[in-house]
Amino acid sequence: MLKLNKYYDSLNDEVKEYFSILSPEFPKWLLEYIDTPEMERISKISMSCGTDYSKCFNVRYWYSNLDHSVGVALIIWHFTHDKKQTLAGLFHDIATPVFKHCIDFMNGDSETQESTEEKTSDIIRNSSKIMSLLKRDGIKLEEVDDYKIYPIADNNTPKLSADRFEYTFASGLTFFRVWELDKIRKMYNNIVVTINEDGIQELAFKDKEVCEEYIDTISKLWPEWVSDKDRTVMQFLADMCKSMNNAGYLTIEDLYTLSEQEVIDKILTCEDKYLSDSFKLFQDADTVYRSAIPADEKYCVNIKAKTRYVVPLVQTDDGVVRINQISETAANQITEYLNYPKGGYYTYFDFQFAPYEEVVTKKLIKKDNV
Numbered sequence: 001m002l003k004l005n006k007y008y009d010s011l012n013d014e015v016k017e018y019f020s021i022l023s024p025e026f027p028k029w030l031l032e033y034i035d036t037p038e039m040e041r042i043s044k045i046s047m048s049c050g051t052d053y054s055k056c057f058n059v060r061y062w063y064s065n066l067d068h069s070v071g072v073a074l075i076i077w078h079f080t081h082d083k084k085q086t087l088a089g090l091f092h093d094i095a096t097p098v099f100k101h102c103i104d105f106m107n108g109d110s111e112t113q114e115s116t117e118e119k120t121s122d123i124i125r126n127s128s129k130i131m132s133l134l135k136r137d138g139i140k141l142e143e144v145d146d147y148k149i150y151p152i153a154d155n156n157t158p159k160l161s162a163d164r165f166e167y168t169f170a171s172g173l174t175f176f177r178v179w180e181l182d183k184i185r186k187m188y189n190n191i192v193v194t195i196n197e198d199g200i201q202e203l204a205f206k207d208k209e210v211c212e213e214y215i216d217t218i219s220k221l222w223p224e225w226v227s228d229k230d231r232t233v234m235q236f237l238a239d240m241c242k243s244m245n246n247a248g249y250l251t252i253e254d255l256y257t258l259s260e261q262e263v264i265d266k267i268l269t270c271e272d273k274y275l276s277d278s279f280k281l282f283q284d285a286d287t288v289y290r291s292a293i294p295a296d297e298k299y300c301v302n303i304k305a306k307t308r309y310v311v312p313l314v315q316t317d318d319g320v321v322r323i324n325q326i327s328e329t330a331a332n333q334i335t336e337y338l339n340y341p342k343g344g345y346y347t348y349f350d351f352q353f354a355p356y357e358e359v360v361t362k363k364l365i366k367k368d369n370v
Contacts, residue, residue, distance in 0.1 A: 005031045007043070007070075012061060014181065018173065021185050022166075023074035029083070030073060033090060034066070036129045042066045042096055044259030047167065048175055049230075050099035050237040053264065055286040056229040063174040065100060068167060069093050075162035076153050079193050079203065084139055088147035089162055092154070095119035097255040098241075098263045105238035105303070119256065121145040151200045152193065158311040158334075159196065160203045168218050168310070171225075178220050187214050194320050196313055204313035204320055211314045211323045212330050218310070219333040226305040226342040229288040232349065235301045236282055239355035240267060240275070246356040247272055281351040291346040299353040304343030309334065 004026060008016070019026065033039065043066035051057045073090040080086070095117060097103040124130055124145050134141065147153040147163070155161045169188075172179035190210040196202040205211035224230065241263070244250035249270045254263065267279045278299075294300050311334060313320045324331035 004028065005035060007031075007034050007040075007066070011067070014061075014173070015063070015067060017181055018169070018184065019071065019074055021181065021188055022071055023078045026074070027077050027086070030070075030077070030086065030090065032133055033087060033130065034070060036127060036133075038094055038123055038127045038130060039066055039069070039090070041257070041259070042069065042093060044261065045096055045098055045100060046260060047100070047170060049101045049234055050260070051175075051230065051233050053237075053260075053283065054229075054233045055284065056233055056288060057175070060174050060177060063170055065093050065096050068170055071166040071170060072153070072162050075166055076150070079152055079162075079191075083137065084143045085147075085150045085153055087134075087139065087144040088150055089153045091120065091124060091144055092147040092163065094123050095256065098258060098260045099234075099237045101306075102234045102237040103241065103255055105234050106242050123256075151202060155200070155202065157307070158309050160310050160312045162203070164308075164310055165191075165203065168221065172217065172221055176221055176224050178217050183213075183217070186210065192315070194313060194315065196320065202313055204315060205323070206315050208314050208316070208323070208326060211312055212327050214312065215323060215327075215330040215333055219337055222309050222337045223340050225308050226340070228290055228347045231303050231305045231343060232288045232301060232347045234305075235303045236299060236349070236353070239353070240279060240282070243275055243356040244270065246359045247275065248359075249275070278351070278353040281353070282349065285349045285351065287350065289348050289350065291348060294346055295348040297352050298348040299351060300346050300348035302343065302346050307338070307342060309337055 008026070008031070011019070043064045045065040046052045047063050047065050047068045048057075048059060052059050052062065069090050069092065072092065073086045076082070076089040077086040121141065125141055131141070134144065152162055154163050169179060169184050173184070187210060190206050191203050192206055193201055194204040205214070241250060241255065244267060245252060247270070249272065250263065250266055254266075264279075268276050270276055289295070291300070311322050311324050314323050314326065316326065324334050
């Protein structure tokens with residue numbers, strides 16, 4: 001296996017091979033940007049939004065937000081060989097807080113999950129090392145601090161982008177095992193850059209049959225991302241972080257500077273036994289229940305989540321068209337997911353936890369968990 005740097009060498013063999021599919025030749029110029037404190041921080045944040053810490057899920061192995069960011073950068077580099085676009089992809093999650101989109105839930109943004117993105121530019125600007133590298137390479141901050149300006153990197157749902165492509169592959173490798181590397185290679189090698197119906201660049205499939213296989217596979221992932229257990233676990237972590245903040249044990253800044261394990265350690269060792277014991281109950285819980293009405297004396301929520309799916313373009317003799325326009329099978333799978341329930345009812349854990357909705361005084365906290 002190729003040896004490049006500490007980050008790359010620490011990856012397991014499957015991730016290394018996966019990265020080699022995304023970009024057969026790893027761009028060595030990217031390594032200096034990866035080896036910065038700001039990027040290293042997100043190596044301690046999971047791509048899976050805190051679900052790694054719940055027995056409701058069976059995560060195969062750790063896949064960090066840094067891994068995801070590198071994967072996005074490799075896809076962009078493979079199709080553009082443009083340093084600015086590639087760096088924008090690398091930096092797109094540099095502002096990610098602990099437990100990732102759980103903090104969007106904490107901010108009341110469970111359905112768009114974009115509330116934490118505003119810090120990206122400030123984090124890059126305040127990094128002396130990243131700014132020094134950008135200056136050396138003749139790249140301006142505004143050319144890399146918002147990957148949404150590059151349609152290959154990111155675009156509106158349900159279009160296919162590097163970001164959407166990567167987390168679909170990675171989630172299906174490490175979390176819900178629906179991919180093997182050979183199948184990812186087959187899908188990825190069928191992709192080209194084309195011009196979509198809006199006159200904008202977009203990734204597209206060359207062959208209808210390969211795109212149908214892609215939809216058939218990822219349509220198994222879509223319901224998992226909005227499942228009862230996924231939404232409930234994420235909302236619990238959001239409520240725990242909010243409660244720790246309101247109790248004075250965790251600052252908002254901590255969410256953007258500490259690792260997930262450091263935050264978990266703060267929860268488990270805080271003086272408030274109600275919070276620490278509730279988190280232990282969460283760690284032991286392996287089932288989420290559904291109810292039409294609020295469940296008494298339980299941690300019970302009614303939360304909706306972001307609809308994540310793609311409707312890729314396919315090249316045809318008549319030009320590029322969306323897969324649902326030429327494949328009845330794919331159209332039915334997409335429609336089935338869009339009709340899938342994504343909340344609007346109650347879900348709960350079989351233990352009680354009432355989050356602290358307001359700032360509380362530590363010495364007055366005497367609640368016992370039941």
